[in-house]
Amino acid sequence: MFDWKWDFAFEILPRLGWATLNTLMAAGGGYAIAIVLGLVLALAQRTPLRLLTFVVREFVEFIRSTPLVLQIFFVFYVAPQFGIRLSPWTSGMIAIGLHYAAYLSEVYRGGIESVPKGQWEACRSLSMSTRDTYVRVIIPQALPPALAGMGNYLVGIFKDTPMLSVIGVAELMHAANAIGSEHYRFLEPYTLVGLIFLAISLPSAALIRVFETWVRKKLGLS
Amino acid sequence: MEDLSQFPLELDGADRPMVSFRKVTKRYGSLTVLDNLDLDVAEGEMVSIIGPSGSGKTTVLRMLMLERIQGGVIYVDGQPLTHEVRDGALVPASERYLRRAREPIGMCFQHFNLFPHMTALQNCMEGPVQVLGLSRQEARARSEELLDMVGLIDKKDQHPSRLSGGQQQRVAIARALAMRPKVMLLDEVTSALDPEVIGEVTEVIRKLVREHRLTIMMVTHQMGFAADISDRVCFFYGGRIEEQGPPSELFGNPQKDRTRQFLSAVKSAD
Ligand SMILES: Nc1ncnc2c1ncn2[C@@H]1O[C@H](COP(=O)(O)OP(=O)(O)OP(=O)(O)O)[C@@H](O)[C@H]1O
Numbered sequence: 001m002f003d004w005k006w007d008f009a010f011e012i013l014p015r016l017g018w019a020t021l022n023t024l025m026a027a028g029g030g031y032a033i034a035i036v037l038g039l040v041l042a043l044a045q046r047t048p049l050r051l052l053t054f055v056v057r058e059f060v061e062f063i064r065s066t067p068l069v070l071q072i073f074f075v076f077y078v079a080p081q082f083g084i085r086l087s088p089w090t091s092g093m094i095a096i097g098l099h100y101a102a103y104l105s106e107v108y109r110g111g112i113e114s115v116p117k118g119q120w121e122a123c124r125s126l127s128m129s130t131r132d133t134y135v136r137v138i139i140p141q142a143l144p145p146a147l148a149g150m151g152n153y154l155v156g157i158f159k160d161t162p163m164l165s166v167i168g169v170a171e172l173m174h175a176a177n178a179i180g181s182e183h184y185r186f187l188e189p190y191t192l193v194g195l196i197f198l199a200i201s202l203p204s205a206a207l208i209r210v211f212e213t214w215v216r217k218k219l220g221l222s
Numbered sequence: 223m224e225d226l227s228q229f230p231l232e233l234d235g236a237d238r239p240m241v242s243f244r245k246v247t248k249r250y251g252s253l254t255v256l257d258n259l260d261l262d263v264a265e266g267e268m269v270s271i272i273g274p275s276g277s278g279k280t281t282v283l284r285m286l287m288l289e290r291i292q293g294g295v296i297y298v299d300g301q302p303l304t305h306e307v308r309d310g311a312l313v314p315a316s317e318r319y320l321r322r323a324r325e326p327i328g329m330c331f332q333h334f335n336l337f338p339h340m341t342a343l344q345n346c347m348e349g350p351v352q353v354l355g356l357s358r359q360e361a362r363a364r365s366e367e368l369l370d371m372v373g374l375i376d377k378k379d380q381h382p383s384r385l386s387g388g389q390q391q392r393v394a395i396a397r398a399l400a401m402r403p404k405v406m407l408l409d410e411v412t413s414a415l416d417p418e419v420i421g422e423v424t425e426v427i428r429k430l431v432r433e434h435r436l437t438i439m440m441v442t443h444q445m446g447f448a449a450d451i452s453d454r455v456c457f458f459y460g461g462r463i464e465e466q467g468p469p470s471e472l473f474g475n476p477q478k479d480r481t482r483q484f485l486s487a488v489k490s491a492d
């Protein structure tokens with residue numbers, strides 16, 4: 001049988017609780033960066049400037065075809081060589097935000113492309129500016145089909161935060177490792193980390209679906 | 223580079239056309255869709271455009287609305303649309319100029335293209351508020367008046383998904399009219415409709431012609447309606463006007479073989 005110690009589990013729970021806050025902050029911060037930057041990357045690919053479109057496209061491809069952990073190391077260890085010294089937290093946010101921005105830009109692109117061509121023509125026929133066309137007509141319709149993908153990546157970014165432990169960000173995984181090596185016991189901390197991830201991921205996925213339905217209704221699309 | 227000096231900087235005189243295509247050429251890659259087209263539409267005139275599929279009917283309307291041309295100049299209300307005057311010469315219009323110059327042109331489409339996330343009223347108010355800068359009260363008053371005109375004031379708070387095709391198209395007409403256009407472009411506005419609701423849309427178009435004296439260019443496959451309502455019918459073939467004239471002549475006594483072939487093919491299809 002497992003040698004599970006309840007008193008040890010309860011003893012380390014507060015420490016893991018604090019680390020959970022860090023994990024949520026890292027995921028939230030990274031996601032906030034990804035949401036905004038992803039939109040910039042998606043829109044940049046729709047400008048008539050061929051060179052910009054090409055560079056952004058290749059950048060997105062590059063990010064998507066290299067491992068996140070490499071990007072994290074890269075930002076943390078290589079950036080200082082160019083005179084940019086970043087804390088683990090900042091590097092971690094940048095790396096994970098950039099990584100997911102590339103994925104979200106594809107989600108946005110899909111959403112925008114799902115809006116029928118006739119909508120653009122209608123905007124044009126009303127002489128609407130490009131900005132109004134996006135803000136008033138295209139994005140509100142591109143959002144609902146993009147929400148499912150955006151939700152998946154929110155859960156994804158949350159599950160990827162343990163990778164930030166490699167550069168010493170004090171999130172859940174980092175805390176579990178530290179507890180383990182201090183007490184020579186890994187069963188309880190790792191199990192608890194797993195349960196914490198499960199307890200957050202599962203309801204989030206359900207909440208996202210509820211939110212999606214709500215947005216559709218709000219926009220009068222269903 | 224084409225020589226633009228052959229085209230006037232603007233059209234003046236009391237009898238100037240509302241819309242004027244001068245030697246207009248439109249190509250998609252190597253495909254020439256409009257070939258040196260000359261077409262004038264007078265103020266208050268109702269011109270129907272008929273012709274086989276792919277003959278360039280939609281393209282004529284789109285040139286007034288959505289796209290750039292490869293040759294010639296288009297004038298609207300005397301002013302160049304596709305070009306602007308800089309240093310006393312015509313140069314291709316900037317995006318900014320195009321948007322302004324197109325403001326007096328409204329368009330309705332085969333598939334309505336209403337904004338699905340807005341109610342009928344919001345659809346109508348969008349242009350006046352965002353583009354013309356009207357206050358919400360003014361835009362609302364104007365839009366409600368137009369929705370009333372097309373017989374849909376009781377549906378003003380419905381989203382398009384709750385309206386029938388005929389109702390959606392009438393909202394689309396009201397939306398275009400809310401911009402107070404001088405020219406209306408109608409591209410097969412009844413083609414996507416069930417036969418029993420076509421009448422409610424053609425009734426609205428009749429109103430525009432009779433009561434509002436709007437300048438209208440209408441692409442249609444409904445020959446009977448075109449004959450009934452138009453001042454002039456243009457038969458398009460291969461990106462040119464093969465034949466044009468008052469409906470009584472074009473339908474009653476067509477001169478060209480291609481026109482006769484087309485009309486008899488359409489008649490036998492009905
Ligand atoms: N964006 C485009 N790119 C390439 N070719 C195009 C484009 N739009 C139209 N065409 C071509 O231009 C020609 C004329 O098209 P247009 O839509 O004006 O025809 P139409 O007379 O309206 O036909 P229909 O009765 O089927 O609507 C066609 O051969 C069409 O394939």
Ligand SMILES: [Mg+2]
Pocket residue numbers: 279280281
């Ligand atoms: Mg057409």
